[in-house]
Amino acid sequence: MFTGIVEETGEVLAVDDQDGGRRLRISTTFEGLEDGQSISVSGACLTVEEFVDGEWFAVFLADETVAKTYLGTVGVGDELNLERAMPADGRFDGHVVQGHVDTTAEVLDIEQVGEGSASEASGTSSSERSEYDGDWFYTFSVPASQDQYIVPKGSITIDGISLTVADLDDDEFTVAIIPETYRLTTLSEKAVGDPVHLEVDVIAKYVESLVDEEAVENVVGK
Incomplete structure (x- = not known):
């Protein structure tokens, strides 16, 4: 779950279009990342597949995500809003956000x-x-x-x-x-x-x- 309080913006560093979806590499200052961690990318809940702490992380967009969002059209250099999932003991400053784009x-x-x-x-x-x-x-x-x-x-x-x-x-x-x-x-x-x-x-x-x-x-x- 997210709160809708954006932590930072990240630049799209690389795009890899392939059968079944596309992969994005996005810059970040986030540290302590983990494989499988959820990050809201301009409102879409995506899963971290690869990362270098404090530098970048990579996510895969399935066909459904590409169809439901505009992330299928972003390119290198575009900026995206980033928020990590809310920790159990974190402050709730926004509202209940699932990261499921309607x-x-x-x-x-x-x-x-x-x-x-x-x-x-x-x-x-x-x-x-x-x-x-x-x-x-x-x-x-x-x-x-x-x-x-x-x-x-x-x-x-x-x-x-x-x-x-x-x-x-x-x-x-x-x-x-x-x-x-x-x-x-x-x-x-x-x-x-x-x-x-x-x-x-x-x-x-x-x-x-x-x-x-x-x-x-x-x-x-x-």
């Missing part, structure tokens, strides 16, 4: 407000947004398959980042990004039209399952 969404709008004069970032390249000088609001599409799980002020995971839904429309939602999140994650590199990984709040899924079971029992009981 779907991908699209960045629809990026707006900067706050310090200095407010500015629209929709047509601004990521290189021109390298310095933080205000709050950021990112708007994403709402995939039809997940719209029932996204609620105002509810938790959502975007590229492995624990965030809160600030606003929700029929087919889009907005999150507010604080300076630390902007600085530490790959959101600062995103542009309008880019894909992101979504993992909805698993508690909402459990509630839906319980409600559905209760409805069935009521019908059967009658």
Whole structure:
């Protein structure tokens, strides 16, 4: 289990496409790694196959992972959000994140407000947004398959980042990004039209399952 608190970003150092999936080698400063350890890679829970402590680790993406995520399109030089699994005695600072990507969404709008004069970032390249000088609001599409799980002020995971839904429309939602999140994650590199990984709040899924079971029992009981 993860918390959605990204520890660092890692650069893709090598990509090996092969039958049945692809293998990524990713840079890291993590030490004390172990074979079989779980790491959230931009929200996808992947297993460490090889590593050099404090330098890099390698993971394999099965066909299902390639199909469900955008990791099948990343290349050498791309940055990814990294978080190690939460230890049993660790602090729980985000929300329950499984590392199971539900779907991908699209960045629809990026707006900067706050310090200095407010500015629209929709047509601004990521290189021109390298310095933080205000709050950021990112708007994403709402995939039809997940719209029932996204609620105002509810938790959502975007590229492995624990965030809160600030606003929700029929087919889009907005999150507010604080300076630390902007600085530490790959959101600062995103542009309008880019894909992101979504993992909805698993508690909402459990509630839906319980409600559905209760409805069935009521019908059967009658």
